[in-house]
Amino acid sequence: MKPDSRARVSRDGINNTAALRVLASVEDLLIAVLVFAIFCVVLAGILSRFVFHVSLSWNIEVSVTLMIWMTFIGIAVGVRDKVHVAFELFEDKLSGRWLMLASFVQMLLMGFLLVALAWGGWQFMQLGLNQLTPSGIPQWISFAAIPAGSALGLLHLLAHAWDLAIDVDLDSGTQRGHGHGHTETRAQ
Template sequence: MKPEPHSRVPRDSIGNAAVFRVLASAEDMLIAVLVFAIFCVVLAGILSRFVFHVSLSWNIEVSVTLMIWMTFIGIAVGVRDRVHVAFELFEDRLSGRWFALASFVQMLLMGFLLVALAWGGWQFMQLGLDQITPSGIPQWISFAAIPAGSALGLLHLVVHAWDVAADAGLDARAPQGHGHTGTRTQ
């Protein structure tokens, strides 16, 4: 969503509770750690191949697994920060109850998608319980990112719905989620 110049920070938002700020910080830190870990694994593969002339057998699988986790945690962060796909063409012309209704419809559609992802990811994870990758990594570790990220996204979606339902976000269309407490001028 693009920022509105007349937006204000949601008042009495459940998303501003300490537990959600801690969760947002943990998610942000996890994304940073995953990016750094991917960097280190890829760099180790490059150095081992070109400096030591030895090819690592595990670095691609590990980096792909880390990338999968980063992607699905990133989806949850996108929902948290409300930078997901939205029908801005209609939102920009709505206010009050109509804006809340449009927000709920969007959240409902996104909720269906996240539930489907969580369910499918859970099934993939169950299939991968007895499988091991050629590098010895249990396959369920990669698949667990799908239900974990989807569940986090659903949690953030519920928090956003609660805020809209509690009349905390009807006029506040700012893209800040409950992880970011920036102030905006009117």
């Protein structure tokens, strides 16, 4: 049975530290603020055009920038809550050391992707330092979302890897919990 993606993931191990709980709350609040800000900017554009018969020159660029930030923070939240793509087809057939190995391989591949995104995003941000959009918004603000969201995702991925590593029964070499892609809470 597939886990409910809306269910909150239990935060065991390092993910239950105060710093990561505060970070999770900040990320959730930031997503909510970004959604509300996009709503307000788009509504302002609609009202200005159809009520006041004036077209705003900045609302599309601002809403796109906010959407980019929401997307990359959302990627980090997806990694944090383990609702990202996982190879569950293989995980469901594995157990013990093979499940742990498959989980680490998935995390390693995702880590490479996040590092590549962070690096590429950093380079884009550097290119946009001296550039402005047509409405005068510094271009680096949009590009900064890529390394910021990727770094947050990488932080959450490292926390999950740490939790997976300490969740191994050292005597038998088997994992006590589920693989990385699973969000079910296990019985304590």
